[in-house]
Amino acid sequence: MAINFTLNGKTQTVDVSPDMPLLWVLRDTLNMTGTKFGCGMALCGACTVHINGEATRSCITPVSSVSGKKVTTIEGISADGSHPVQQAWIAEDVPQCGYCQSGQIMSAVALLTKKSNPTDADIDDAMSGNICRCGTYQRIRKAIHRAAGQSAKSTSAA
């Protein structure tokens, strides 16, 4: 069955079973492997994408439910790693193994879109769905504050 949606700004059509989770459509049908598989039950956040701007766990999202919607993955938040959150991640040297970080970044971007200057409690709320087994949480928190600071700087400079 053909399902159409917008993926990182481009129209995408896939012919797959409608109940196939978006995660596997991205990874296997479209070879977009930046979004990761960690648990299959929306417990770990590794599969986080944006659907119409909302952070969503793609492992439990049937592809039929994104028909006509805008999907953004880690590959789509910038062409070259220049998104302020990615820049903050690199500057704070956040990743260790790196496997959870696509999901972490997608959750962080969604947070900062809603709250441009999040408190630590805001960060706790928005980011507790993302597991990091390497324990980079302290640096994730620092990077989010840094990205918020950068955005504030660029806004005030405007």
Next chain:
Amino acid sequence: MSSATVLNRRDFLKTSAAGSAALVIGFHLSPSAFAASAEDQEKKPVNPFDAWIRIAPDNQVTLIVGKSEMGQGIMTALPMILAEELSLDWKQVKIEQAPTNPKIYDHGTGGSGSVAGAYLPMRQAGAAAREMLVTAAAQHWNVNRDTCHPQNGGVLHGARKQFLTYGELAPAASKLPLPDFKTVPLKNSNNFTIVGHDQNRYEARAKSTGTAKFGIDSRPAGLVYAVVARCPVFGGKAAKFDATKAKAVPGVTDVFAIDAVGEGAFTAGGVAVVAANSWAAMQGRKALDITWDDGPNAKESTASLNQQFVDNASKPGKRTVDQGDVDAALSAAHKKVEAVYELPFAAHACMEPMNCTVQIGPDRAEAWIPTQAPQWAQDIIAGVTKLPHESVIVNTTLMGGAFGRRYQADFVMEAAQVAKAVPNKPVMVLWTREDDMQHDFYRPASYHRFEGAIDADRNIAAWKHFQTSTSIAAIWSKDGNEKPDQSEFATAAFIPYQTKNYRVEYTLAKSGVPRAWWRSVEHSSSGFVVECFIDELATAAGVDPLEFRLRMIGDDRKIPDATNPKEGKPLDTARLKGVLKLAAQKAGWGKPLPAGVFRGIAGYYSFESYTAGVAEVSAKNGELKIHRIVYAVDCGRPVNPNGIAAQVEGAAIYGLSAALHDAITINRGRVEQSNFDNYAMPRINETPKIEVHIVPSTEAPTGIGEPGLPVIAPAVCNAIFAATGKRLRRMPIRREDLA
């Protein structure tokens, strides 16, 4: 990482001899912790290279090394060391995975051994290259060698301000004789500009943009996907199965049985479902109708194992350390302390579940594996395919955590078996989270009975440690001639605390549950029990926990490693006291804390490094809050302090997970946990502030991937005692333990 084409030593020598462009220097890294002893290694066929430096005429410097990057930062630390000797920007060094060569020493990454093993050989090789390049420059300009200075990736001739890049010099340098590694001059460490200075990770950008490729991201052309249905009971197998419904699932192409393989691979065997995509394979597996023969372990449970532990503890064990007369000292004790500590099985829970991709053709096989042991993987695939090793190409990928799990060969064996049944196609056998959690090689479960005595002078009159556990050695030694006592105690078999009467005893507990190396291995339990018990003795003696430790450690001395007398580095008590004091000082030990906040301390020797931690906690009404952990670490000369801090921060969280949440429990021979809803992980909101203070040592670098872990649980539990008066001796901590 890009895959290197299969090269052998002959090709390299030929390249250099023919004077074709690149300068190539082969060398070998020291044996890792998992290698056979140095003696055994000497007996292997002579082919001494397992790492290479290549300097090409286009000025690209490449380090080719057989070490796996699993987040521990060796793709950063190793080029840093090389770049320091070569006087070039380390980010210019490209790092490539070495081809898996069966004739070399040890292709394995583990035991916190990579930087420790590579430091000196990498410096020697880099210095050798530098000397050859400087000589080539001097010859080219026909000047005195002393006037030529290596810097900025080339050689500068001071007087005439001429400069040639290493790339330009490489062809001429490659014709020169290789300096003797033992005598080649190394850069003065006072002049280090890279080693010892914070660097950000080599592959940080790739890992922040979704472009870093992990094993599960491998996509060779024509890839198909498979999952395996394994008997949930350890040691069980499929008695019969009906694939009709499975084959009817759209996308499923094949269903067949694979045999269990023992002898090191220890696979469960089962029924493989092959499909066009991961989802179809999983759906196909759900539709399988399998009757399991549960096998010999169906009666094992956590309850039955605990009973075994208690029974074992009621009788003497085999004495592995026996100094003085512990029984007499305990009978005559001025004050006696008894404690029983219990630790459960723990799962690795890597964020990237196990996976392995193999393609088998008539005369060649290729694999893409997130593995810590590519050489073993190559052995496995060669064995299954009956191809010569040279025809089996193993590409080591990045991996989403490893922690020892990816040192196993089970997931490789299964993939080879499946690929053999689907010839010429690349097949990825991927594991779901449930597969990963229920077919792990767990950190052993253990039970420790301590008896100690304090004398009238507040010294330790006796220390008796009985341990019974499901040892790792018991499944890994073929002839059952295991020495579990050697592998299960670590520093608990040579404690730094002085006492005349010291005994360590061991009794093996039998279990069908697979066990192997989990981050910090036996130190994860030894660190907990030793550092909790010394704290209990301090309380009995009425002495501050830090002061008691320092006093009981006593004078500066070196204690031989009882578990590895020939090759293990002795415990240097000065360095252990150093980290205890530094952590205490940075944490403000002895200074007032906010109301309701209490401190606990632990210090420990593992992987030739010294770590100490002070935990600050509140524990009220059954609620535990960990505010801050202050670490001091001495891992010799720090190569990348930023990387060291990251490893300690990470080990703290990994250890906290085990202390606060994780227990793998067994019922009817199967694991009861399945996913992160019943095997919880710490989240960002539970993370304490973690500070890492690194001792500016000038000793040789030693390990840091694992040493941060053993001290976290005892530091937290000792702090909980300070807060509540309760000793928590059973991991993980439960809410009712705090109330």
